[in-house]
Amino acid sequence: MFLNLDKVTKVFKTGTFGGQDLHAVEDVDFGLTEGEFVSLIGESGSGKSTIGRMILRLTSVTSGVIEYRGKDISEFRRQSLKDYYRQVQGVFQEPFSAYNPIFKADRVFRNVKDEFFPEMDNGRWQDKVQDSLGAVGLNPDQVLGNYPHQLSGGQLQRFLIARALLLDIDFLVADEIISMLDASTRIDVLNLLADLKEREGLSILFITHDLSLGYYISERAMILYSGRILEKGVTEKIFRNPLHPYTKLLMASVPRIDKKWEEVEAELEEKQSDIDSGCVYRDRCSFQEKCKQCEEARPELREVEENHYVACHAQEED
Amino acid sequence: MEPPQSKEKNEFFYFALRNNKLVIGLIVVFFFLVFAIIGPFLTEHDLNERAGPRNQPPSAEYWFGTTTFGQDVFTQFVYGLRAAFIVGLVGGGLATIVGMMVGFFAGYHGGMVDELLNMLTNTVITIPKLAVLLVIAAYLTVRGVIHESIVIGLWSWPWAARAVRSQTFSLKSRNFIDMARMTGMSSMKIIWTEIAPNMMSYLFMTFVLQFGGAVLAAATLDFIGLGPTEGISLGLMMQHSFNWSAIQLGIWWWFVPPGAALALLVGAMYLMNVGLDEVFNPKLRER
Amino acid sequence: MALKTDDLRVYYQTLKGDVKALDGASFTLEDGEIMGLAGESGCGKSTLAKSLILLKPPMKYVEGRVRLDGEELPIWDDEKMNSFRYKNVSIIPQYAMNAMNPTRKIGKMVKELLKSRGISPGEKRDELEHRLDLVDLTRDVLSMYPIELSGGMKQRMVMVISSLLDPSLLMADEITSALDVSTQKAVSEMLVEFRDKDFIKSLIFITHDISILYQIADSITVMYAGKLVERAPTEEITGRPLHPYTKLLISSLPKIGAKYTEEKLEGIPGKPPELLEPPEGCRFKNRCPKKEEECDEEPPFREVSPGHKVACWKVKKDVS
Known part of the structure; x- marks a missing residue:
């Protein structure tokens, strides 16, 4: 298993004095093999986004272990965390808030360069950006140099996927990335994910509330309710039976x-x-x-x- | 308006220079600043020296007239302007910087850090500035404008800290912070490169308020005799004119210059703030 | 017929000029009909709904007539419209969850609303309770503040309030898009029940999700860039x-049982035109695979077979 969750639990403190516990995620076990496309299906409040955020180290784990290539991700610090993010990235539901509104959209690329490729010269970096924009089906001339509010939701989501591709990632957490998009652009972004999996051997955890999307795209599916996995397996089997x-x-x-x-x-x-x-x-x-x-x-x-x-x-x- | 196809920094200036509010505000502040810097070289009088006859209206010799004691108002005015800039910059600047630091760290880290910094903030708010100044006045027999500015600065940051904290708190939950975290950036860098720029106009507004607040606080202190024991300030000028019934006697040239300068200076800062907001926010820019 | 609009045009005023958000909508809605109104974001579907009940700046009435149950709706006159709101025409807004005043208890809010319409709250008490039962809300909600209700509960509460005075026409503006699938289904089915029980005569259900319309609507109208492009009975428009x-x-919708590896779906390339200065002629022409010269002229919205209207030059009239 290249990603493995073992009895992962997340408890949030709620109530006025933090006296109540909310079990957002409870004893979740699952694994992903390399190059696999897995859907995590659940309704709002099911804990599906929390699982995604825990895998991305954006939310801490209350108990249990998340392992990536055999290493406990909670132990990553500075350099090792950076190495982790070089391989694992996420894209979220709301495309607009993923961009700092006062900067141009390209800023998300610049951050990646500054943090991961500080030594690369600009010419080579530009080629790399062009390549990854091409890979997500965007025309660099049309999208570069724009502010986020000048681009459409679909373009912004592709842009973020391109950002992840700059890093030669091998695992992507895609959290409801198309639910805010119109039906006509939705399917393009979905197809893009599937193509990336085929072409680049990317593993994808596709988090969604929509079963038909989960079915369309994934090899395995997990059904989450109130923080627990209720059913998981090969997508066709779950849907057929x-x-x-x-x-x-x-x-x-x-x-x-x-x-x-x-x-x-x-x-x-x-x-x-x-x-x-x-x-x-x-x-x-x-x-x-x-x-x-x-x-x-x-x-x-x-x-x-x-x-x-x-x-x-x-x-x-x- | 088509922005030029060059780097982002140039673009900022491109829009900044085309924003009337910002330009007018800058001109006014710059005008007073120049006044404050070169003004003292334009006068041959000393601050408190008896330069001429009493209560002279403005004339070719005494540009701003003279006071009841025959002091040159122009001389006092330019030195007072200097003092106002020093109090505003040092006091307001100090309050803004400390407030920013505390606000950013409390808002971004949350949890224990937040609790502790909050406690500190509340403690400082509850210690009365006046009492501290009384104690300081008792120990320091010779006090300058700088001392006054530092004390004002160290006691005015909590409000700035609270405002910055709540802004940071709401920005922190936006996805672009997560995107930055997913590059393994340090939290210091995230605060400086992702959160702070979003609050630029807000921080400037805070600074404007603190600047004005510091100048006014200084005037208040001057009024009750806790101000500088040496030198002059716009507040002291107004205070003296008031004490010697300049209003009733119609000696307008004594209190109008300092009053107008205070109002214009703070007003210009506010205008700059509105302008900056438009320049920083690309959405407002298009309208 | 319940509702008839005739060449309705409503623009949005901006500093750059008028955005032609709704540019000539003519359709009729029969008594008892549930009409689904579909299209991408920005196609004018919400503008259409809002203009029928609360046309306020920056929206601007340009031209067109609306008749509801044989009576003219003075949609351009905010004050005259007041006597029609809730009683004749009502809406469940897109962000219904936030539509309630947080400082009022829900029961009090309902009372105030009734009084403002000149109806004594006692008169409607039984009916209100009956309808709460119908949407699975307990009567306790009346003594609660909106904040105490979950999103789904608020949504249902707003449904009850909007339809309490038995309006002839109810409009539901994207009310399901933020809901989970199981709640979506429950809410949609409740609205159908409102119609079946004659609380409302007709319903305009606005959504970008055609598959929900397939479930509940009698007819579907598709809008594109401010224009109606097709209108037909549900089975007809989804099947043909x-x-x-x-x-x-329709072909871009993922279906259960369709898999990427077996049957790759296609999106629609391109994006809708700017409505500040929309192109001449058919507004879809730049994305249309069948575009020809004649598309530079505006296609009429005409009936090609009984009950099936289309605005496209390439669709030939059904001769049979």
Whole structure:
């Protein structure tokens, strides 16, 4: 595994005197192999962005370990942290706030040069910038020298991906990077990510709330709810045969243009399977009455078929 | 307006020089500054020397007239202007710098650092400036403008610190700070290159307020006899004119120059601030 | 018919000139119809909705007529419109979550609103409670402050308030885009229920997400750069889109079961024109794969088959 999360937990202190604990992420385990494209799917408040930020060392881990190429990332300091960022980068949801509004957009490139390539001469650096802009399908003449508010959301997101490519990264955390974009540009950015994976062998953690996007693009998927992974596995398997009731609910809620909501619900009901509790999902779970354990024990993630895991007591009973 | 195709710094000047507010403000401040620097060389009188007849209106010989004691108002004015710049720059500058430092670190680091710095800020706010000055006045029998400026500066930073802290706090949560962190930049560098430039006009505004505040605070201190024991200031001039009933006697040339200079100076700084905001903020620039 | 607009033009005033955000919209909405209004950001869909209820500067009324239930809506006159708001036409704004006064308890706010419309709050009490039940809110919310409600709850509360006086026309402006998929679905279905229960006669549902419209709308209208480009019943427009823009828009939607490795989707190259000085003729021509000379002239928005209108020279009239 080149990236590995082991029992990663994040607790935020909330309440007036910091007396209450909010478990944003709880005992999350997963790994990524090199060149893999994995989706982390969850709704707002599920902890999906917190996981991304912990991997990027922007938020600290309360307990558990995140390892990159066998090294605990929390131990990185100065030079080793810089080396880490040379290989691992992130792009976030809101493209406009990723730019310092008083500087031109190119500033994000300049920062990369100053920090990572201080010795490179300007000519060579310019070539490198042109190359990476080309790689994300931007015309350097059109985008360089502009202020962020003069560029479109799609251009800004590509620009940030280009920034990451300047570093020869091998892992990218893409947190909801297309949810603010219009449908017509959305798909281009998504295709770009997939191309980069193919061409450069980039590993990508694609964080999204949209199942159809997750399906379109990723090899493996994880379904997150209230800080816990409820189901994970090969994308096709999860979509063809969603086992956790929450995954089913998500599947039934995605607006699609080929089937109406009622049809999807009916289909999923046919495939009905049973469930559990202690389970984070039990309050909203549609199968609650059928299972007593749910109140008592947290269901563990269990492999139900090859490369397809689900955390649901109902699945253990089979 | 098409900005020239050159480096960013030139672009700043390009827009700066085309902003009327900034240019007018600069001209006024520059005018007074020049006045304060070369003025003393234009007069042959001494500060408190009896230069001529009493209560003379402005004339070719006494440009700004004379006081009730026959002192030359022009001489007092130019030295007073000097003192005002010294108090404003040293006092206001010190308050701004200390306030900035404390505000940046408290806002950026948060947590314990924030708590401690907050405690310090609140402590300083609650110590009365007047009491400190009384103590200092008791120990220092000879006090100059510089001493006064430093004391004012060291006791005025908390307000600046609070303002800078809250601004830093809100900027810190923006994504571009995360982008900078993901280059492994040190937090000092992030504060200086990413956060501070965003607050340029804000910091300048703080400085303007502190500048004006320091000049006014000095005037107040002068009024109650805690000011410099030597020299003159615009505040002292106004105070003397008031004490000797210049208003009632119609000796306007005694109090109008210092009053007008104070108002114009602070007003010009404010105008510069509005102009700078437009220059720094590319969005405002386009309108 | 519930609503009829005729060549409605509403511009935005800026220092550089007028932005032609809504440049000639003519359509009719039947009683009981849910019309989906789709398009990219900046296409004028929100301008259309706002102009029907609160046309205030920098928006500027240019021309056009609007009739609601046979009566003319004086949209250019802010004061006269006041007697229509809430009672005849109402809106759930885009940032409904922030639309409520944070210092008022919700129940008090509702009372004030009713009084301002000359209705005694007691009269509507039962109806209000009934509708809260319908959107899954407990009655306790009336004694809470907006800050105590979650985003989804506020959204539903605003839905109840906007429709409490049974307006003939309700408009929902991008209300689902910030919501999670499961909440999106619940909110959309509630609005359909409002229509089914006759709280509202007709609904204009604005979103950039055509797949939600496919779920709930009876008809879909697509806008591009301030113009209506296509309008047809939902099944018709999703199954047989005619305008090149609609076609591209629909084909760029990721579908469940479509995978990058098997079926690569395409976006729409280029970007919409500046509306300060929009190009002559068809506004989509610069991005259109079918562009020809005649596109330099403005295409009429005409009916090509029953109920299906398109503004494109390349779409031939259905002869059959």
